[in-house]
Amino acid sequence: MKRDLYIDFAKGIATLSIIFIHTAFWSGQFYIKPEIRTLSLVFDVALFYALSGITSGNNIQKTLYRLLKLQVTYMIFVTFLFFLDWFFKVFGLLFFSMEWLQQFYSTFGSKYVPASISLQPQWQNLGNWYLHSYTNCDTFPVVMGSFWYLKVYFILTVFGVMILKFFPKHIRWFTALCIILTVLFNVFPQYYPSGQVGYVAFYLAVFLTGHQIRGHRIPAKTIPVLYGMVAVALIWMFWYYTPEIFYRINKQKFPPKTPYILWSLFSLVTLFVFYNRLKIHRENFICHIGRNAIFYYFAQGMSSSMIYFAVVPLKDRMNWVVLMILIYILNVLLAILIAEGLKKTDHAGWKILEFLRRKTASGPH
Secondary structure, three states: OOOHHHHHHHHHHHHHHHHHHHHHHHHHHHHHOHHHHHHHHOOHHHHHHHHHHHHHHOOOOHHHHHHHHHHHHHHHHHHHHHHHHHHHHHHHHHHHHHHHHHHHHHHOOOOHHHOOOOOOOOOHHHHHHHHHOOOOOOHHHHHHHHHHHHHHHHHHHHHHHHHHHOHHHHHHHHHHHHHHHHHHHHHHHOOOHHHHHHHHHHHHHHHHHHHHHHHOOOOOHHHHHHHHHHHHHHHHHHHOHHHHHHHHHHHHHHOOOOHHHHHHHHHHHHHHHHHHOOOOOOOOHHHHHHHHHHHHHHHHHHHHOHHHHHHHHHOOOOOOOHHHEEEEEHHHHHHHHHHHHHHHHHHHHHHHHHHHHHHHOOOOO
């Protein structure tokens, strides 16, 4: 079956948007206008869940194998990250001083400055990362700040494939159930559950909606209606919550509450409108990013941490718009370099695992 390049292209655009979001909301807190930071959230992670729904099937074995591969790739990455973080701390303590390291970390903002640093590896952190408990990585704080998405993706994908496999004729009912739960959580916020329930309720609705769009094209006469509904929803949001909600959209994201959900509708409608309408006929670099989105997602956490050290000395020396453009370009270039390196690291990690498998399987019978 011929690969749909639109899916790769959309994933690539979504990935580049995530890089811009983390440019704006981490190091960008020092110089980027709040309005631009909020507007950066127009194309956010909801797109990945919708695209996952479009591409997912009901083959449980294939899905679980894909998740297993993702978990192994994730573990290879966080192992690499763990030792990179530790080596940096050792290097800093041996060749500089604790004061130098604390000054280094203060670049990220006061809450990222560790009170003390040990030369001994903190193995419990690596174990926590393996189990998706995202304790902070001092040298690359944006990495762990990004990983909430991954845990929700694992949970959502398992629930999604179970629904597609065992209840194929009732997908709309499950979509409606997720929407009803999301509405109830927001209408009665005192009952909004902690943990991942709120995330999964909303994003599973997005996932299942994406799956129902699969293979179809939204009729042209329906497009103005959809965008009109989005406009009405946003107008109501600003009327009900007052215009000040515009500056608090990001705080409505964890977990997703009504303002953020309404804010994300524009990007979801746009994704579905262009699906099976916008044809990408040739491979391009954005498609390459989309095809390797997981490596770029890992990489942008590292690159978005590294750009702090360009922002801090430059933020008072040039116009903030020029600086934002330069820093975003730098972030993208760093993410490309790191992602391509992570692909090679992942390949080497899988070769080591295959070598160990052969060794352990070649014993006496």
